[in-house]
Amino acid sequence: MDFLALSIDLLFDSTSSEEEEEIQLRTRFQRQPRRFLNRDREAAGQLLWNDYFCENPMFPDDIFKRRFRMRKVLFLRIKDGILQHSYTPNAPDHFTFFQQRPDALGRLGFSTIQKITCALRQLSYGMTADIFDEYIKMAEKTGYVTLNNFCKCIIDLYGREYLRKPNATDIARLYSAHEEKHGFKGMLGSIDCMHWVWKNCPVACKGQYTRGDHGHPTIMLEAVASYDMWIWHAFFGMTGSNNDINVLNHSPLFDSLRKDRAAPSPFEVNGNQYPFGYYLADGIYPDWTTLIKGYTTPIEEPRNFFTRFQVSARKDVERTFGVL
Template identity: 55%
Template sequence: MDQEDEAQNSRSIFRRCRLQRDQIDTGNHLYNDYFSDNPTFLGDYFRNRYRMSKSLFIGHAILSYEYQPKPDYFQYFDQRFDATGQLGFNIFQKCTSAIRQLAYDIAPDAFDEYLHMGASTSRDCLNNYCKCIIHMFAREYLRKPTEEDVHRLHAKHLEMHGFPGMLGSLDCMHWAWKNCPVAWQRYYHRGDHEGPTIMIKMVASYDMCIWHAFFGPAGPNNDINILNESDLFEDLLDGRAPEVRYTINGHEFTKGYYLVDGIYPEWATLVKSFKCPLEPKKYKV
């Protein structure tokens, strides 16, 4: 026992190094740069660095959210005292960290020199910020179109484009996956793209609102594979899709359709573009 006690006493005690981050001064500095009545950086700088206009910054909406009982991820953005008795980060610092991680796809501690915020705190800001966004806006924006939405889209597309029964435009694109794990890269890499990509299928309306999004699974994908994998037409197959009647060339229809390009199959709910040659050289009988 004596030898064990001596061995334990001889061990060096390593304490965690705590950086003296000045949250108060950095918070005031950030506020004066972008959020005060006379900010140092005006609207164009804010849009470039936050990837949004200042009117879309929802920090005040998070603080003033009155839902009771208030979820923990809303309470996270309240400015509190930490274990050492120092006042912590404010709402502007926490939201700035989360928004810039989303906007620039960078490491959590990339703005440590400016915000004086460590990596673990930045990750918590991003996690809680996303939960607040989903909680506040899921019912309005992260949902399927209702029957009222379908009627409004039909009327607006008819007014703007002259297309009765149109729900929106449907297409796929490759989204570059910069931080794809090495072990997965061969599953998400195609020869016609540099580096790994994820294929996403979206439906967008005239007002650039995305009504449907689906990320394709691993493997060689194209527009048809992604369409077959997604749940876009589940309501239509189950008979739950909203009914809207319209007539084209003397034929009456009861369901809407999407505009697509030439790769998609010949389905009644998909309308492809067609060439309208204006020069004799391009016209083929």
């Protein structure tokens, strides 16, 4: 009888524990009521307007340029371009997102300036969207959606003008400008690589993305820049443990030239005709006809003179990396 009573007690105990677990699981996955925070986005939008965009703003243009990483004229140009395309027929959703429209309660949503400011601050400072909630009063999720739509708008607005290879007209302009500015005939631009710091690199990838002379994870960017800091070639994503030669071997810069699809861009120097232009590079790059380097140890005066001018002209890409 004692054994029977013990078995019955154990059975009831197990049944009650299963019921408790089921109740806990049901409570755990039960839909919680949505939390609402009255962020007062209207007051935040008015504060942003008074700080930077009204007729007599609190902060002058030099502080605007330092905090937004661009001039106010460029900011307003981007805003006007996005709004102009957002009101066109059959405009994509990422353009219409930046229109200020009322919500279900009739309250106006975030202004166009608030949305663009949130996106630009994330790009400028490399921080999460949640950190700007205190000033712009925009939730984290909305901030990320704004950033995604903003990047799509920029690509649609300016991609065809800037994110492309130069055509015949551009090549003629680059030849003329570089010859006038630097004295190099047939110069298309300067090529170099920079290491972009990856602050949030996972621990498992640090060894792959870290090089000894840097000491921290980086991602490499290869770029070709002209005298006016036009980056018409950008190859980004190689691990920081590589060097410039490894990046060049994977880069699509000379794919069209290798496949004999490059548009002819001839020029003449000292009576000699050359079919394609060239790029100025530093000493680590290979000895290719399309890459012009300075002399490593220029002893003779002509070589010393050429190396000085080559190093001076190659500052175009260094200056562009400094702006980035």
